[in-house]
Amino acid sequence: MNNLTFAGIDGIIILSAFAVIMLVIGYFSGRGDKNIHESLSGYYLAGRNLGFVALFFTLYATQYSGNTIVGYAPTAYRTGFPWLQSISFMTIIIGVYLLFAPRLYVIAKRRKFITPTDWLTYRFNSKAVTLLSIFLMLWGLGNYLLEQLVAIGQAVAGMTGGTIPYQVAVIAFILVMLAYEWMGGMKAVAFTDVMQGIxxxxxxIVFLIGGLYLVGGNFADVTRYIHETEPVKTGVPPLDVSINWFSMLLLVGLGASIYPHAVQRIYSAQSERTLKHSLARMAWMPPITTGFVFVVGIIGIMLYPGLDKAGSEQLVGLMANDIAAINPFYYWIMIIFFGGIVAAIISTADSVLLSFSSMLSNDVYGKFINPNASEHKKVMVGKVGGIIAIIFLLWIAWNPPGTLYEIFVLKFELLVQVFPAFVLGLYWKRLNGKAVFWGMLIGAIVAGALTFTGIRTVYGFHGGIIGLAINFIICVVGSYLNPASQTKSDVEEDITAIKVKA
Incomplete structure (x- = not known):
């Protein structure tokens, strides 16, 4: 993010205030509640007792990060109106949640699941499926966490005008995050999400209003300008772009819906009614959040014409400087807003880290290394494992690979391969564990090969979607050719017959 020339010491003060507030929330979240530190469900799922407000905002923080502003607006600047797809894929995520979340919640509450792979272990009773899904989910979480670490450094360094260097910014706020998460677990994460989401x-909203003010308040003038100077950004996209758009909708819509930290929020709901109400409100957020950010990027085309790729990555900072110069009100709103962006990035990072450590403690350590370990010991293993993971990712973050958007795309290629096992297993009792394993494995190999060889897309389709198609075919065909045993069929009948409230 471009340095905010208006911020400096004021930015440092606001960031310090946010850090203190987060630490206070963490302290009071964990004070006097032994269950948080002694129980897996207490630490990782807030005791399965998140009410509507906390659940809504922690879901919001899971789906939207400060990265949504810092990364998506520049993409809209470079792409133009075809980037309307960003609103669509955020909407599809909610639709997919509604497809499986209420049903999964009922099962998870009955069987006391902690992590997403608890469901897969229960459904298929296969170590191979469990291990492969753990790897793919940890891969997705690791990439997502790396993305947030890079964004924290860029945002803080930019907001303080370079006074706080990139590396110092990352370390300082990671320490804050580790401290409040260690003290309060999921409860601290959810409560900080409420503050950051608001x-x-x-x-x-204020940023968009300021941007419109800079262009004279008439968005029609912006579209007219773009049409005259860069008509390709307003015209009907060619077929390959449209195919790529559709591919992206599937990749993000299906992949983001099974983020481990998103699934664990489903587990954490106080009730099925609370979950459904939160998801219903979330359906309004894509146009209000991603849609507004899209408009900001489009406005930037008129305000700052001719930026190259590197220059466009600085778009939000450039616009913030100009908005802050309008009057003192905008000045302080911009400082608080950018402090909020940093806090929102941290709120996403803490959710990812919490889920990452839960899978290390419950899935890797608890299922395969020391099944007889106490829950307290598992929680401690998860905390320490999370710190080790952060240290490793920090080493990578010193030299971040590519733009934020490129990092964002990378994680979905493999994560989405878990989708058939995760969702089909809820509804199709015939789905077979062996077919699921080979579908996931071959789909992941195909997606990974296309991604890491630089091919990435074939006729507009992402490697992850090509792998997912192969994955689905193997799951369906393999399940028909190799039906489950009668005993397993009885178990699957029990699972798929679970009813949810209307």
């Missing part, structure tokens, strides 16, 4: 929502 600031992010208000800030996006």
């Amino acid at each position: 600031i992010l929502m208000i800030g996006i």
Whole structure:
């Protein structure tokens, strides 16, 4: 993010205030509640007792990060109106949640699941499926966490005008995150999400209003200008772009819906009614959040014409400087907003880290290394394992690979391969564990090969979607050719017959 020339010491003060507030929330979240530190469900799922407000905002923080502003607006600048797809794939995520979340919640509450792979272990009773799904989910979480670490450094360094260097910014706020998460677990994460979500929502609205003010308040003039100077950004996209758009909708819509930290929020809901109400409100968020950010990027085309790829990555900082110069009100709103962006990035990072450590403690350590370990010991293993993972990712973050958007795309190629096992298993009792394993494995190999060889897309389709198609075919055909045993069929009948409330 471009340095905010208006911020400096004021930015440091606001960031310090946010850090203190987060630490206070973490302290009071964990104070006097032994269950948080002694129980897996207490630490990782807030005791399965998140009410509507906390659940809504922690879902919001899971789906939207400060990265949504810092990364998506530049993409809209470079792509133009075809980037409307960003609103669509955020909407599809909610639709997919509604497809499986209420049903999964009922099963998870009955069977006391902690992590997403608890469901897969119960459904297929296969070590191979469990291990492969753990790897793919940890891969997705690791990439997502790396993305947030890079964004924290860029955002803090930019907001303080370079006073706080990139590396110092990352380390300082990672320590804050580790501290409040260690003290309060999921409860601390959810409560900080409430604060950060409110600031992010208000800030996006004010940022858009300021951007419209800079272009004279008439968005029609912006579209007219773009059509005259860069008509390709307003015209009907060619077939390959449209195919790529559709591919992206599937990749993100299916992949993001099974993020481990998103699934664990489903587990954490106080009730099925609370979950459904939260998801219903989330359905309004794509146009209000991603849609507004898209418009900001489009406005930037008129305000700052001719930026190259590297220059466009600085778009949000450039616009913030100009908005802050309008009057003192905008000045302080921009400082608070960018403090909120940093906090929102951290709120996403803490959710990812919490889920990452839960899978290390419950899935890797608890299922395969020391099944007889106490829950307290598992929690401690998860905390320490999370710190080790952060240290490793920090080493990578010093030299971040590619733009934020490129990092964002990378994680979905493999994560989405878990989708058939995860969702088909909820509805199709015939789905066979062996077919699921080979589908996931071959799909992941195909997706990984296309991604890491630089091919990435074939006729507009992402490697992850090509792998997913192969994955689905293997799952379906393999399940028909190799039906489950009668005993397993009885178990699957029990699972798929579970009813959810209307």
